[in-house]
Every structure is written in C-alpha cells, then in structure tokens.
Amino acid sequence: MRIIAIIPAYNEASHVGVVVARTRPFADVVLVVDDGSTDGTAEAARAAGARVVRHALNRGLGAALGTGFEAARRLGADVAVTLDADGQHDPSEIPKFTEAVRGGADFVIGSRLIAPEGGMPWYRVAANLLGNLATFVLFGAWVTDSQSGFRALNRRALATMQVRSNRMEVSSELVAEARRNDLCLAEVPIRAIYTEYSLSKGQSFFVGIKTLFKLVFRRLTG
Amino acid sequence: MSILPVQFLIVAFAVFAAARAVAQFRAGRLRLAGLGAWLVLWCALVVIGLLPHTATAVAQFLGVGRGVDVVIYASLGALFYLVFRLFVRLEETDREITRLVRMQALEGLNEKETDL
Numbered sequence: 001m002r003i004i005a006i007i008p009a010y011n012e013a014s015h016v017g018v019v020v021a022r023t024r025p026f027a028d029v030v031l032v033v034d035d036g037s038t039d040g041t042a043e044a045a046r047a048a049g050a051r052v053v054r055h056a057l058n059r060g061l062g063a064a065l066g067t068g069f070e071a072a073r074r075l076g077a078d079v080a081v082t083l084d085a086d087g088q089h090d091p092s093e094i095p096k097f098t099e100a101v102r103g104g105a106d107f108v109i110g111s112r113l114i115a116p117e118g119g120m121p122w123y124r125v126a127a128n129l130l131g132n133l134a135t136f137v138l139f140g141a142w143v144t145d146s147q148s149g150f151r152a153l154n155r156r157a158l159a160t161m162q163v164r165s166n167r168m169e170v171s172s173e174l175v176a177e178a179r180r181n182d183l184c185l186a187e188v189p190i191r192a193i194y195t196e197y198s199l200s201k202g203q204s205f206f207v208g209i210k211t212l213f214k215l216v217f218r219r220l221t222g
Numbered sequence: 223m224s225i226l227p228v229q230f231l232i233v234a235f236a237v238f239a240a241a242r243a244v245a246q247f248r249a250g251r252l253r254l255a256g257l258g259a260w261l262v263l264w265c266a267l268v269v270i271g272l273l274p275h276t277a278t279a280v281a282q283f284l285g286v287g288r289g290v291d292v293v294i295y296a297s298l299g300a301l302f303y304l305v306f307r308l309f310v311r312l313e314e315t316d317r318e319i320t321r322l323v324r325m326q327a328l329e330g331l332n333e334k335e336t337d338l
Contacts (some may be wrong), residue, residue, distance in 0.1 A: 033327075036323075053327045053328060053331060054327055055323045055324070055327050056323055056326055056327070057319070057323050059319070059320045059323055063320040063323070063324070066320070066324065067323075067324045067327055067328065070324065070328060071328060071331055074328070074331055075331070164317065166316055166317070166320055217309065217313070221310065221313075
C-alpha cells in the first residue's frame with residue numbers, strides 16, 4: 001500500500017522540517033504543498049526529506065489540499081494522508097488511518113473529539129461543534145470533527161472527491177463530497193498536540209463567520 | 223409637458239447607462255441576454271422618471287402602497303441579485319487563478335521520480 005502524506009504549509013519554516021522528519025517513517029512519500037510561503041518553508045521541507053510542490057501565490061488551505069490530492073494521484077498513491085504543518089498531529093497515528101482504509105473505509109477523518117483528552121480549549125470545542133452543525137445542516141453529513149486536518153483518502157476517494165473551495169471551508173466540503181459520492185466514511189480517534197505555536201495558527205472568529213458564509217454559498221451554488 | 227430637474231437627471235442617467243451597456247455589448251464584453259436585461263431596466267427607469275404615476279399604478283396593482291416603495295423594493299432586489307452575481311463571478315475567477323497556480327506547481331512532477 002503506497003502511502004503519500006500531504007502537508008499543506010504556509011509560512012511554516014520553523015516547524016515543517018520537524019513534522020516532515022516525524023512523518024517520513026510512516027509514509028512512502030512526504031509531500032509538502034508550499035502555499036506561496038515567503039519564509040523558506042519549501043527549503044526547510046526539502047532539507048528534511050520532503051518532496052515539495054510550490055504555489056507561486058498563496059491560495060489557501062483548500063487550494064493547497066487540492067494540489068496535494070492531484071499530486072498524490074499522479075504519484076500513484078493508494079492512500080493519501082493529510083496532516084497539518086504546525087505539529088498539531090502525531091504522524092505515528094497514520095497506521096490507524098491505513099488500518100481503517102484496509103477495513104473498507106474510503107475517507108477517514110481523525111477525530112479529536114471521539115476520545116477527547118481535555119487538551120482542546122473550550123472555544124475550539126465550540127467552534128468545532130458549530131462546524132459540525134453547519135456541515136450537517138448544509139450537507140446532511142454528521143461527523144464528530146468536521147474541521148480536522150488529519151484525514152486519509154483511498155484511491156476511490158482521490159478519484160471522485162472534487163475540491164472546489166480555496167480556503168478553510170474545504171474541511172466541511174470534503175465531508176460533503178464523501179457523502180455526495182456515496183463513499184464509506186470512518187472516523188478514528190486522534191490526539192491533538194496543542195502548543196502555543198499551533199494555537200496561534202488557529203482561525204479567528206471572523207474567519208469562522210467567513211467560512212460559514214462560503215459554505216452556505218457553496219450549498220446554494222451546488 | 224414640463225419636466226422637473228429631477229426627471230431630467232433620471233432620464234439623462236438612464237440614457238447614459240443604456241449607452242454604456244450597448245457599448246459593452248458591441249465590444250463583446252456583454253452578452254445579448256445581459257444587454258436585454260440592462261435595457262429593460264433603464265427603459266423602466268425612463269418610464270417611471272417621466273411618468274411617475276405608472277409606478278403608483280404598479281404599486282396599487284401589487285398592493286404595496288406608494289409608487290416610490292415599489293421602486294425601492296425592486297431596486298433592493300436588483301442590488302442583492304447583482305451582488306450575488308458578482309460574488310459568483312469572483313469565486314469563478316478565484317478558482318481559475320488556483321487552477322493556473324496548481325498547473326504551474328505540478329509541472330515536472332513525475333510518477334517515476336525516485337521517492338525520498
């Protein structure tokens with residue numbers, strides 16, 4: 001099973017190298033999608049052993065994931081695993097995802113809320129709940145952590161799921177796409193590593209409102 | 223028939239806007255359907271500007287009340303629709319830019335390359 005880890009990164013030069021190094025033992029290829037960084041993220045990722053594709057302009061998380069999925073298709077991935085570049089996810093949990101794929105799942109979400117360890121700040125729990133509700137109301141798919149960046153897609157999911165969103169709304173869009181394509185969706189419990197740095201990379205309230213607006217728009221325009 | 227200054231301004235603006243729509247159509251930047259929609263809108267403005275009682279008649283027919291209310295409601299509806307269309311167009315442009323950026327980013331990515 002050829003596993004390709006996709007790490008979308010924007011101005012993560014200080015952390016991406018460590019994330020790549022920790023991910024390499026669990027993936028055949030670690031692919032960093034540098035989303036137009038200006039701080040040497042691509043060089044840091046390459047130095048740590050990642051393959052890098054680079055956006056000439058910053059296009060957002062959704063666009064970076066879309067590029068990562070296309071690259072994974074071209075590189076012959078059996079499973080594409082996405083994880084954040086800020087060190088929030090523990091790559092040693094990747095085998096949980098591949099096990100779920102072996103068990104028949106097409107799209108696997110790493111949920112921080114199936115077995116919460118108490119590290120998630122309350123406002124993030126609330127924001128996640130709102131995200132889950134919005135995803136359910138707009139797209140009819142219920143998951144416990146719709147905004148998780150730790151996911152896995154098998155070949156079928158890579159072939160059928162279409163990413164249209166450019167920005168943060170991609171997380172809910174992927175859940176919607178899984179439902180639209182009648183894919184088998186599974187969730188596995190993951191542990192989120194919250195540091196001052198990863199929390200500082202979180203989204204503001206206003207970005208949340210904008211994301212919600214874009215999701216409504218996405219639903220209206222099909 | 224005497225024309226009030228405000229009526230003159232309304233008609234002059236509508237004629238100017240219609241002329242701009244025709245120019246955009248001739249330059250190929252506006253489709254025929256779009257030209258038709260804009261011309262209907264500006265013609266309606268001319269009619270209401272010159273014959274305000276037509277708006278009152280429409281208002282009475284719709285049960286809205288005053289003619290000016292019909293104009294305000296219709297304008298609000300048209301503005302909302304235009305903003306929506308503009309947003310759709312912006313999203314499309316955004317996606318096109320992403321497609322280009324992606325194409326360039328993936329140039330040279332080859333399946334046969336040795337994995338690291």
